[in-house]
Amino acid sequence: MNEMSREGFAPSTGSSIADLIPAVATGAAFFMIVLDTSIVNLALARIGTELNAGLATLQWLVDGYALVFASLLLGAGALGDRFGAKGAFMCGLVVFTLASALCGLAPSIEALQISRIVQGIGAALLLPNSLAALNNAFADPLRRSKAIAGWASAGALGVALGPVLGGLFVQAFGWRSIFIVNVPVGLIALWLAQQCIPKGPQDRSRRFDAAGQLLAVGTLASATYSLIGMSHTNSAAVSSWNSAAACVILVIGFIAVEARCETPMLPLPLLSRRTLGPVALIGLLHNVAIYGLIFVLSLSFQRLRGLAPVGAGLLFLPLTLSLGIGTRVGGLVIRHNGPFRALIPGHLAAALGALILAFIGEGKTPATLVLPLIVIGFGAGITTPAMNLAVLDSVERTQGGLASGILNSARQTGGVIGVALLGALLGEPATLAGVQAAEYVAAGVLCLASGLALAASGNWRLTLPVARTVPSHMRSRR
DSSP, X not given: OOHHHHTTOOOBOSOSGGXXXXXXXXXXXXXXXXXXXXXXXXXXXHHHHHHTOOHHHHHHHHHHHHHHHHHHHHHHHHHHHHHOHHHHHHHHHHHHHHHHHHHHHXXXXXXXXXXXXXXXXXXXXXXXXHHHHHHHTBOSHHHHHHHHHHHHHHHHHHHHHHHHHHHXXXXXXXXXXXXXXXXXXXXXXXXXXXXXXXXXXXXXXXXXXXXXXXXXXXXXXXXXXXXXXXXXXXXXXXXXXXXXHHHHHHHHHHHHHHHHOSSOSSOGGGGGSTTHHHHHHHHHHHHHHHHHHHHHHHHHHHHTTOOOHHHHHHTTHHHHHHHHHHHHHHHHHHHHHOTHHHHHHHHHHHHHHHHHHHHHOSSSOGGGGHHHXXXXXXXXXXXXXXXXXXXXXXXXXXXXXXXXXXXXXXXXXXXXXXXXXXXXXXXXXXXXXXXXXXXXXXXHHHHHHHHHHHHHTTXXXXXXXXXXXXXXXXXXXX
């Protein structure tokens, strides 16, 4: 046994079927946590009836998970860098699996809400550290890119399969089944991770940034409340503007704290790098459009077309299948041409699909929606592995968890914004004009993401005032 193996860090160096096991373990975790951001939507009606919950309570049942998930990602990535990605990943698996069981057994809506918040904590630990653990498992760049493409495929399928599986499970087995199904998957992933993922490097110099973490939670909570409230009128709208003002103050406070902290949760100099900062913003824009579109389409298929949950879910199958194919194609593209050659056309393709949807409208037969849904899924799938590989290549190996946390925090924040923004455009009750407006906005956001990728792929550099403080050992990275 070599020295690295004795230390618990022995990245795979020979190609074999064993390469699949780390990808399966981390991909299964990624699939579960992404799935749970969308699968609950189709179960809300049943949950409300059985647990006597009102609309506002059900809305925060979804938002509570997403908010905790997004706001804790950065801190969770830093914890993985300090104590090792494998340990943080396995801890997240335990928390998420246990919380899923508690959700499935919840006797009341209050117990379900608390369990969903705990689920969000587990998801925050899982997401950045699953990618960092996978990154540590492979020394060969080619095989690493293949594994990351497989991991990204699992997450992309989780996004698209949420409506499909949600409708099927709720109708066949009841709403509790959408949580209970996570338990065996989590236990299998936990066993595989223990057996096949190396411990990885640790950076003991990193400390937990408690002040930054609290400010991050407060910022995202106030932003979410503000965006949701602005779609209403009277007192809710007034309260949302107050929340927006609080969000601005918290953002300023967060930047000030991170700039002065010795070991910040978000090292601001990292955002001045040509790759990391722009790709994080691209990820945010990506999820604003894709998560927002899935939310809008889920409701419009049921409210405007009158489909049952299963029918609405099955209508997403073209998107689901093309997402999986797109991530594989994206993996091939980035292995030979780099990540930006995938980010630019991928987002343009997804934008084209959204535009076709807007032109077709909701009054046509379901068959006419197949082509644009395929185009959206394929384009979005191509970009997913490219974003992840780009941020990992922009930092040192010991900062993999932090870099992944930055990207995924931006993406999850984009998802929260997208659901609130495009959902507000949909209207209550939903209208064809509202659906088309949401699709046009999504197309514009995706075009903006493609343009930013084009700019970041050249000599353009996102320069922040803190760029002068980048340590010399970090300047060699992109």
